[in-house]
Amino acid sequence: MRRNGPLSILFSLVFVSFMLAPIVVVIGVSFTPEGFLEFPPSGISLRWFRAILDNPEFITAAWISLKLGVAAATVATVLAVPAALAIGQGRFAGRDALQALFLSPLMVPTVVLGIAFLRFLSLMGLNGTFFGLMLCHAIIITPFILRLVLASVAGLDRSVEKAAISLGARPLTVFRRVTLPAIMPGVIGGWMLAFITSFDELTVTVFIVNPSTTTLPVRLFSHITQTTDPLVASVSAVAILFTVALMLLIDRLYGLDRLLIGEGKR
């Protein structure tokens, strides 16, 4: 294959700078010693990182987001894996409709999902509860898991399961000992992508939280729309650090591109 010419490399450099610019700026601003947003910062100070400790609502929110992401991703994985096995292994009546339903949260504008959940949860008296929030997140992130697990199931050699059966394994044993280990990369990748999606989710969440269940993105959002002090930048910088660490881990384990392309079609 031909290599990239100098023009291509220049284009790529500009593109990469564009992608990095807002992230670098946020991290830079977070080190300012001043009381307002400035870039480049006039000095290096950890003042606004210490300020996070004085604003426990950010720490509480981050903790809620973390728990929410783990719980929602786990629930969604437990539901999506059997569904993916059903959809991925052979045709049956209603297969396409089921798949379309489980992928539909990707098609519906998030703001529509947000008000629908709000309407439903408030009528059920669950609005603002962690449980309601968790189930709604599970719905939003199910498509991400389903796509990745479906891709793994598609790559599964059915005769491996047949081999286990011919050796005397019962259905549950086949699943536990043969099928699940074979699709495990897809399951883990799907879980991680689902976790991050839940952790970052704003548009739906902003409708269905109350002050006691406010997540980190919602807290940041309302702070930004009210005041602009470097505190949001330092909190964001910590969030970026956390995400980048997670991203590098995923890239090692699974390959970021594979995870996000999800092999199958969107």
Added chain:
Amino acid sequence: MAFLELHGLTKRFGDFAAVDDLTFTVERGSFVSLLGPSGCGKTTTLQMVAGFETPTEGKIILDGKDLSGIPARERGLGIVFQTYALFTHMTVEENVGFGLEMRKVSRAERKRRVADALDLVHLSHLGNRYPRQMSGGQRQRVALARALVIEPQLLLLDEPLSNLDAKLREEMQLELRRIQREANVTTLMVTHDQSEALALSDSIVVIDHGRLRQDATPFDVYETPQSSFVSRFLGKSNNFSARLESAGPDGSKLVCGSLDLQGPRVDLAPGPVEIALRPERITLVGADAGQLRGTVAERVFMGNQWLLRIETEIGDMLVMRYNTGRAEAEQGATVGLSWKPEDIRILPAEETSA
């Protein structure tokens, strides 16, 4: 009574009969091949014996017991899949021990039997490897050991050598036969490779379009094919339409184009027939000798033998000549073709096949 019996086995998918009224038997301890082109129904047959497909009609009887209604899990058959279907996340030992584990065999006993099975396939030194660290031939052996360790009544092989390269395939043919003899296990193999079936089997069942075409020893299937399909599917063959004029105890008289031919005795009534002649039964003689004269159109050297395409008045003839160290007839040379009358096979004229 035979060890494995298939009676009128039929599998229909909608209107399409993948397997159509198949009946044959397998003797205890023997090695039988199901041979046919891809899509002929042989794999479906294997799947029904294994229990992964339910027959539409017919019965499968193993050691006097009807298998219908018994799930695949409980049939206790050893299966080697075309893809080997090894558990990639388990070591070789874990793979081989899986079936014993399912049978709740004690750890010590398991260890001993896994070691024996690996010994049988000459892989004792690689027990701790994972399948992806192994070569194709080694994976094949693991799959065999895994199937044999449960001491199956019947070993099923699904195109076992098709994923190996040519050289390895020949080695594995000998290995497979040795292992089958040592384990003394009745074996049913599915293959589309006629040389594999000839080399390995005690008996070959030729299938085409879901129907049985011939069931005989490799020698008989090759030497006395019962139909045009069988004669052409196994080995190379020169087939021509002809007319059977008369058939008597001393031989038969045939007309092929403008050529009068002598043939062996035959039980067919006079009328249209097909004649088949193997390339290696034809000798080249002087241009004016022999039954037929022709021109060498192409000549291919294959090391141990020559393959010649010779244009004759009744059509192209393939001729095989062993390389005896002398140059063969040149391209364009005129030669005479000669054969013994008893080398001709007279077959029923091919019905216009479906």
Added chain:
Amino acid sequence: MTSQTSRAWLLSAPALVLFAVLLLTPLAMTFVLSFNSFDFYGGIGNDLSLANYAEVLGDSYFYEIFWRTFLIALITTVICAAIGVPQAYILYRMSPFWRSITVLIVIGPLLISVVVRTLGWAILLGNKGVINTALTNIGLIERPIRMMYTSGGIVLALVHVMVPFMVLAVWAALQRQDPATEAAAESLGARPRTIFFRIVLPQAIPGVLSGSLIVFSLSASAFATPAILGGRRVKVVSTTVYDEFLNTLNWPLGAAIAMLLLVAVLAVMLSWNRLVERRYGEVFE
């Protein structure tokens, strides 16, 4: 029902129950809500009418919001395609080492919260922001260019948020092509430009089309970016819905606007899909 079918439905049942209760029911309820009446003192009424739809469709204020939303989404999509396709091709041709680094930088931001990324753009685009300060310092401008609270600013930030999807989609399409086709074209005498436009681009078109669909639908329903960079001054559909629900508290009207957004987005997606299938169905799969 065959055993295969019942097994499949049994396996899907838990997810199906969750989706029926928590997705289909709420959407149906919201649909009904959009026909309810609303009174600032009495709250949501139980009667059904088309009044909310009549209000939205009869008011040029809402027309302007819908028009702005779809224009922003369209321009964002075009820019994403224009810069995403070349970047995907460059990525495709990079050596594995540089590619893995570039992939992290180009598509990694997808995993970083949109709120955080938009905050970065707010810092960059403000009147006293990084760009304006820099331009003033080097004397290129005297007064700051207004970029916050403009559609242009929203488009710029949305491109940043959405372009990874385009790169991913195109790159996936490029990886499906046989790399030997480029060599084949070269052996037949094609120049690099010709190879790109005649061989590579046509094979990448399905990726461009599916990427465009993703970018357009996500941009049309984007919330965080227009909310932070546009505020109350440059409203789009989703921020309008947000205001109706959480500030004005006129839920039925908000629901009607949301339903119109849903219908519009789905209509665009389905007709786009149909177009793609009719146009490229025979060639690609």
